[in-house]
Amino acid sequence: MNINFDLNDLQAFRAVVEKEGFRRAADSIRITQSALSRRIEKLESALGVKLFERTTRKVSLTNVGRAFLPQVERLLDDLDLALLSIGDGGATRRGTLTIACVPSAAYYFMPHAIRSFHGQFPLIKIRLIDASANEVSAAVASGEADFGLGFTGNLAPEIEFSALLEERYVIACRRDHPLATRDVVTWAQAYEYEHITLDKSSGNRLVLDRALAGLKMGKESVCEARHVTTVLGLIEAGLGIAAVPSIAMPLSPHPILASVALIEPEVVRHMGLLKRRGRTLTPAALELEQRIRALPGTLPRD
Known part of the structure; x- marks a missing residue:
């Protein structure tokens, strides 16, 4: 066999498999689609086999291509590992x-x-x-x-x-909020204040609705938002407080935001x-x- 291909051709092959198409594969390795096609054709010609079945709608591996894939992945991963381990x-x-x-x-x-x-x-x-x-x-x-x-x-x-990690939900508030000096606060106590909630499209909302079923809140929320990051911005602006997962809070002292542990119940994810x-x-x-x-x-x- 005339091994007339190189690592770029193997990388092109893996990219087409991972991205399930030539256009997305070409974008992922930053070459044109025509250049990618030439690499695949070169590889197929050198091996003397057809690696892909191509139609106008779909690109799929042939039986030979499926057998070839694990060998390519192992070779490229071993090379990556070797390069990562050499000095800088x-x-x-x-x-x-x-x-x-x-x-x-x-x-x-x-x-x-x-x-x-x-x-x-x-x-x-x-x-x-x-x-x-x-x-x-x-x-x-x-x-x-x-x-x-x-x-x-x-x-x-x-x-x-x-x-x-296991993380608990906390109350996020401004440092000038009355709750900011508390060590802990119950859900019922927290929701006596104006607060912001996550809308029903949020995975966090699903967790909280299940954990707090039957718990009566003192006030209705003043605002709903889809993402926790948006909620934190609303809190910084002084709109209220909110229950958020602890991982969403600053990882070191923040000039505006503070967090307070929530109890009765303690909710974790x-x-x-x-x-x-x-x-x-x-x-x-x-x-x-x-x-x-x-x-x-x-x-x-x-």
């Missing part, structure tokens, strides 16, 4: 990582992991999909995201959940990493995952 090789590594993350973790939590990763691998681009819990699960299940950060709930059957079953993370994705796993025990809290 990370400084010249290129590529894109796509991470799906619920907004409550995307605002204050994830930036610490991304900053650490970027310091070692400055040329690897991070694409962060900040979306609802259901959308995070869907992005991981479809392969759009390498992995996700979300919480337990209605996860797709092809998703594996790996617990990262389980945050974790979401992966598609059977998918092996690339060495770069594993590096970022390790940084995320290390965060809960290392960051200061207000």
Whole structure:
């Protein structure tokens, strides 16, 4: 056999498989679609086999292509791992990582992991999909995201959940609010004040509605918002207080915001990493995952 192909051709092959199409694959490795097609044709010609079945609507692997895929993934991942382990090789590594993350973790939590990763691998681009819990699960299940950060709930059957931390809901308020000096507050006491709630499209709203069923609140909410990050902005503006997951709060003292523990009942949720079953993370994705796993025990809290 005349081995007349190179690593770029193998990377093109893997990209088409992962992105399930030539256009998205070309975008992911930053070449034109015609250049990508030439790489695949070159690879098929060198191997003397057809790797893809192509129609106007769909691109799928042939039987030979499916058998070839694990060998390519192992070769490219081994090469990535070797390069990452050589001195400061990370400084010249290129590529894109796509991470799906619920907004409550995307605002204050994830930036610490991304900053650490970027310091070692400055040329690897991070694409962060900040979306609802259901959308995070869907992005991981479809392969759009390498992995996700979300919480337990209605996860797709092809998703594996790996617990990262248990977090409680707290009251977020301004530092000049009467509750800011309290150590704890009950839900009933908190909701005697003007407050903001998350709307029914939020995964957090589902958690809270289940936990607080039957609990009578003193006042109706003054505003509803879809994302926790929006709620925090409304609190900063002085519109009221809100119950939010603790991970959404600043990880060190904040000039405006404060948090107070909520009791009676204490409501918790389980945050974790979401992966598609059977998918092996690339060495770069594993590096970022390790940084995320290390965060809960290392960051200061207000």
